Amino acid sequence: PVTCPSASGQFAYTADCAKFYQCDNGVATVTNCQSQLVFNPQTGYCDWPANKVPQTEIRIPPEMFKPQFANLCTQNPYGGNPGETFLVRHPEYCNAFFTCTEGFI
Template sequence: MNQFHLITLIVTLIVQQVASQCGGGRGTGYFAHESQCDRYYICENGQVVNEGLCDDGLVFNEYGNPSRLKCELPFGIDCSNRPNLQPPKPTGECPRQNGMFPDPRDCTRFIECGNGEAHVKSCASGLAYNRVNGNCDWPENTPECPAEALLGFTCPPATQRELQLFGNPRYAHPTDCKMLYACIPVTTDPSGPRTPRLLGCDDGFVFNSETGACDNPKNVRGCENYYGNTIDANNRYSLVASSS
């Protein structure tokens, strides 16, 4: 290969690289870096004019309108072909300056970090923090927080009657009339092993283990006064929520 052809090849490669960085050589706006998920190029008319870096903990979302800079939490953003990240800048309980991270002390809590400031938050009762999608989730989807250990309940083998009547067998909570455990199959086999989920009846109702459904408290022995009773203007009893 002579010197002319070598120079031509180098120029061609440079042009192709710039084109790929700027949306095919015609782009204006923000475009993904080829190897680092939190870095991006700023382009004008297909030419790189600068580079940028998202705040620590955020990544560049390459999808959508390139005219708007999108540095976002990494959940749901595919960084598999540009996996590198800037070195973390931990502060206190925050592994990175921004993001949502599992609380190492309690799998039902998570640490929300913004500019290095940590806020510990809790999932609703019966749910655990899912570090993959950044949401509070059913515990069977969070390996760090097994449902049986979290809820203190193990699903008994389901009877054919229970499967026919309810699909997913339901069991009363031992101390709270409003709450119940629903046993969900962990495989496609409905007669196979099941994992519990903690569910609750709507306000004004309690769980009736005899029918497997939410019911008026007066129909459930031991739960008649769960909400307390009051007399309305027509001298009829109605249900009101109490602080219990």
């Protein structure tokens, strides 16, 4: 069982950055963020990864950089200007992101 840090509020679910704990009267429930959003522990809300949501640092093994990931940076999912740097969520690991700059990872 999960112990809530306080009786109510939203708290990070460290196993999956697209989820969070919703605590009500000390009872924790795992809740999903909307599609493409991640939980921001600083605000207590789901947010766009591009808003510099703090993540737990992880070491990315070389096998995560597969050739099929090369096209991840061809289109900015947030609209942005061409050439603008943006983050793209790793398709297999929710707590990993690629930094895209001018079409390259």
